[in-house]
Amino acid sequence: MNSLKHHIDSPEPTPHAAFSQYGAIQSAPGANGISNQVSSANQSAEPGHNEIDALLERHPGLWRGCDLAGQGQHGRSTGFASLDAILPGQGWPQKGLMEVIAPCWGTGELQLLMPLMRDVIAKGQWILWVSPPFQLYAPALEQAGIDTQQILVVDLDTSCKDALWTMEKALQNQHCGLVLAWQNWLPGKVLRRLQLAADTGDTLGVLFKHNDSKYSPSQVRLQIKDIPSADQHFSESEITLIKARGNFRPRRTRVQLQPRL
């Protein structure tokens, strides 16, 4: 990283100057010429850093090493260490659209997001549930440590078009920290629109679905699968990261979503 900075700083990178930077600390304070050089090198390092930032800002598509699985710190912790380890930025993305694919409801898809929900509520943001498949049960949320005062539910019987509209508006709204929606079979165009809305509103949207759709523009696509085990009381789920922006290939981990009974 350091050498990279120097490459950008000075048009002619002199290995001599780089060497003197380290040598100056040990050298006698009397060596004025050298210490001057060092200070000038330090000063020029600062604008160079800015230049990199500017470069990154200008080209958002620029890939960074910290985008790799388990690298960087720019994610929100999922609350599951093994899952953090395979997610870029070591956690859920700050904004964007995620797809959670579960073969049937009840496999712990909400348990997966509970730590995130607690985090959102603690920030004072709202959680919007758009047309959930069943009635949301408040005592369970309170047991999970989630304040129900910041939870809004949009009715089940609203049409798909309205539900998508609501979702888009909510994603654009900065007071909604998390938007959860249950929709199968959304075309890529719609998903891209939702992804854009989430980007502008700095909001995280989560789509729950039964089937995976290839080529979806969502930032993260993961699948939950139950692993049958001999001990019925102990259940573990396999989470496959089909896609996570930054990862090269699908990754897989095992997480215990449901508490042992």
Next chain:
Amino acid sequence: MDDSDSSAQISLPAIPDRQGARIIALPVATPRRAPAQRPDQPAKTSRPALWYALYFPALVDLPDSDQQQALEKLAAVAESISSTVSYHPQALICEVRSSLKYFGGLETLHTRLQQPLQDCLVQLALPAEFFYAASPTVSGSLLLARSGHNILVYRPDNLRSALGQLSTDVLQLNKEQNRRLYNMGIRYLRDIWRLPTDGLRKRFGSELVNQLSKALGNAPEATHNYIPAPVFNSDYDLPYAIEQLDRLLPVADEMLSQLTEFLTARDLCTSQLLFQLLHEKREATAVKLGLRQPTRCRSHLLELLEMHFSSLDLPAPVIAIKLDVSNFDAFMGHSNSLLSGPAATPTPDKNSNLDLFMEQLRARLGGQPVRSIHSVAEHCPEYACQQLDFDAARNSHHINQQRPDDKLWLLPNPRPLWLLSQPQPLTVRHGRLYHRQPLCILRGPERIEARWWSGEDVRRDYYIARERNGSRLWIYHERQGERLWYLHGVFA
């Protein structure tokens, strides 16, 4: 109408005359210029002000707030004859000099007003009885009207003698003051005028003296004017019939800009707008904009209107558009911080933004689709979760805050995140439970017996079960009746 005082004669206040006004006029000395008039003051017009007082004795028995409401209604009627209508206790006083010529005299003015006023009083369930009087001063008119003699006095010179004939009751003094006046042998106002002012001030306070000098026109008087409620109406005839609603939006935008100007000028905002789209030979289509929080933001209103239009089916082409706003609220602005800087930047009002969002939702989805949920301390599972409309929930927030021991009643047994609104029956085959796939019970039973008091006997054993595909379900076994198994929730 000329002030034909000269033809009238002196009359003592005798019997209250309900039918017509009695014009009291005293033979006046030759009109002379007021010597006290200062040169810098503009010369007084030959016609002094004339105040027409309406006194409603029936209002005395009403509580203060009702009195004010009744007076407001009556003032709206009286507004038809005068631009200045002033509130007084149980009375309204209108300035009529400026409109006297237009209406052709006080008598016509009175006949014009009598019927609507009586109708208004009947509407208010009050006896349709009122007294009136007119004189050049506000207090003078009020005192004359209170006497119930329906006296009209046109000239300031006649005021003193006309008032002098009134009983001291019209002053509406308190009991002690009345007793003192009586003991002093004073029955009429003219008796008071014989007394020295400073002594009177000492014994009865300056209020009485001021009132009398106001009545005689020697002191300035204030009026408490009736200000009619603002109403905004605007309509626009389209040059040709329009079928596409989006082409109406520029017109609506223009109307909204008029509205916002109107609101800004009066420092108001509104939460209810009514757009009417007029059709030929058909009833108008009404578009009602109801806002959660009053606003005067044009862009927000236009956005909401656009949303209403998007879900509107036009029965016929629109030929004109109308906007009516009659409910207003005072505008509440936010103050920005004086100091700039990161710490001093005002944080955006969290709820206002959310309110905008809710309004958008309501405009698009209609009704109350957005709900918030609350848990209730209740054993029976289906009653332990309450769904409330967002507005209602917000109002009941304080109730929730009064429950500090929130954690105390939390149940030790896990509850599912999804609850089925109707429990689904499970099948039992060869002694095994089936939902879609076979179930095995992980934990239970948890016995819940409740609501026997409401006639609906709930006696169930709840179990947590695992379906073969990995779902965790909340099932129960009835302990009475057919003893069936039901699926009641899903642990997500």
